[in-house]
Amino acid sequence: xxxxxxxxxxxxxxxxxxxxxxxxxxxxxxxxxxxxxxxxxxxxxxxxxxxxxxxxxxxxxxxxxxxxxxxxxxxxxxxxxxxxxxxxxxxxxxxxxxxxxxxxxxxxxxxxxxxxxxxxxxxxxxxx
Numbered sequence: 001x002x003x004x005x006x007x008x009x010x011x012x013x014x015x016x017x018x019x020x021x022x023x024x025x026x027x028x029x030x031x032x033x034x035x036x037x038x039x040x041x042x043x044x045x046x047x048x049x050x051x052x053x054x055x056x057x058x059x060x061x062x063x064x065x066x067x068x069x070x071x072x073x074x075x076x077x078x079x080x081x082x083x084x085x086x087x088x089x090x091x092x093x094x095x096x097x098x099x100x101x102x103x104x105x106x107x108x109x110x111x112x113x114x115x116x117x118x119x120x121x122x123x124x125x126x127x128x
Contacts, residue, residue: 023101023109030098037091044084052077 020026055073062069 023105026101027098030094030101034091034094034098037087037094041084041087041091044080044087048077048080048084051080 052073055076056070058069058073060069064072067075
């Protein structure tokens with residue numbers, strides 16, 4: 001029995017919407033992914049700091065199971081801060097991929113007539 005096509009999916013970053021269609025779309029996807037990851041990293045970093053500050057105030061000075069409130073707060077907020085750092089690293093990898101794509105494919109694209117963004121984004125040469 002054939003499966004019914006559920007229709008277009010809406011991917012988190014639009015991968016399923018043609019990000020590999022051409023060079024311009026790929027570079028736009030890289031920039032969009034970088035922005036999403038960077039925003040997520042900022043959000044997680046701020047939340048980790050706020051959580052740490054609030055949890056430190058909970059039962060201030062009280063030691064429970066040989067753990068101070070500062071230690072317990074750090075135990076909770078540290079993984080969130082590490083997640084923020086991971087998103088920063090992921091963002092850097094996306095930038096690296098974009099730069100390497102341009103370094104590896106730019107000579108071929110220029111030979112095909114692509115001149116970069118000199119004529120504006122709406123007139124960009126599309127190849128792939």
